[in-house]
Amino acid sequence: MGWIRASIRWIWGRVTWFWRVISRPSSFLSIGFLTLGGFICGVIFWGGFNTALEITNTEKFCTSCHEMRDNVYQELMPTVHFSNRSGVRASCPDCHVPHEWTDKIARKMQASKEVWGKIFGTISTREKFLEKRLELAKHEWARLKANDSLECRNCHAAVAMDFTKQTRRAAQIHERYLISGEKTCIDCHKGIAHQLPDMTGIEPGWLEPPELRGEEQAWLGGGPEAVHSYLATVETR
Numbered sequence: 001m002g003w004i005r006a007s008i009r010w011i012w013g014r015v016t017w018f019w020r021v022i023s024r025p026s027s028f029l030s031i032g033f034l035t036l037g038g039f040i041c042g043v044i045f046w047g048g049f050n051t052a053l054e055i056t057n058t059e060k061f062c063t064s065c066h067e068m069r070d071n072v073y074q075e076l077m078p079t080v081h082f083s084n085r086s087g088v089r090a091s092c093p094d095c096h097v098p099h100e101w102t103d104k105i106a107r108k109m110q111a112s113k114e115v116w117g118k119i120f121g122t123i124s125t126r127e128k129f130l131e132k133r134l135e136l137a138k139h140e141w142a143r144l145k146a147n148d149s150l151e152c153r154n155c156h157a158a159v160a161m162d163f164t165k166q167t168r169r170a171a172q173i174h175e176r177y178l179i180s181g182e183k184t185c186i187d188c189h190k191g192i193a194h195q196l197p198d199m200t201g202i203e204p205g206w207l208e209p210p211e212l213r214g215e216e217q218a219w220l221g222g223g224p225e226a227v228h229s230y231l232a233t234v235e236t237r
Contacts, residue, residue, distance in 0.1 A: 056108070062092035067123050075194045082193075088155075095151045095193065096140070103147075134197035141186055149185035156185070 025034055055061060063069040073092075076082050081090040098104050116122075123129040123136075144151065158178055163171040177183035188205040190196060196204070 053104075053108070057093045057097055057104075059091040059093070062096075065118060067118070067129065068092075071123075071126065071129050072194045079193050090155065090193070094154070098147075098150065099154055130197075137190075137197050141190065144186040145184060152185040152189070 063073050081095075083089070098107055121128070123132050158174070161174060163175060166174065173188070177187075178185075186205075190205050
């Protein structure tokens, strides 16, 4: 029994010593050592944090759960955003995670609640997913509406659009609503990467606006003045 008591005393001695060091490090360690140690620990923490952030910001991570892989990812694959003649692909985080660092962190914190959905099987089956689909879609529509379709604009810049290469209908609508700021991308372009939920009672957005129906407007009805005005507002942002 003596060796047990000795072991306990030794362990307790190490614990109390360690506690004294971390509670009053300057009494045991030099300022230079503490500064260097803090810097090294900071670099390790920052590197680990950003590595974890990047890992969770990939399509592979997003589709590692069957809820995403078997539902929305399967719907994305046949679309032009997944496969096209230019070879440019929009992955999950391109559309669903802000690119700015502060906004990205806020979105990651918000998405942490999705872990509970995974644990409790909120959308663990196709049937459950379809039941929640409208609610999930509304969340994304509201988010994109609030940030002026920021994730869309990361690739599609209105200032770079050549309206003469668009259909008459698209050019009219973009010039009249997008450039003026009256509408944003998500107002008209719902369901471009995933199937839509039951849209009963919801304006889909792709219908021609009533005020343009039956009109024989010239292409770019607002003329270059509207374009120049829009460019001026963008340059000041």
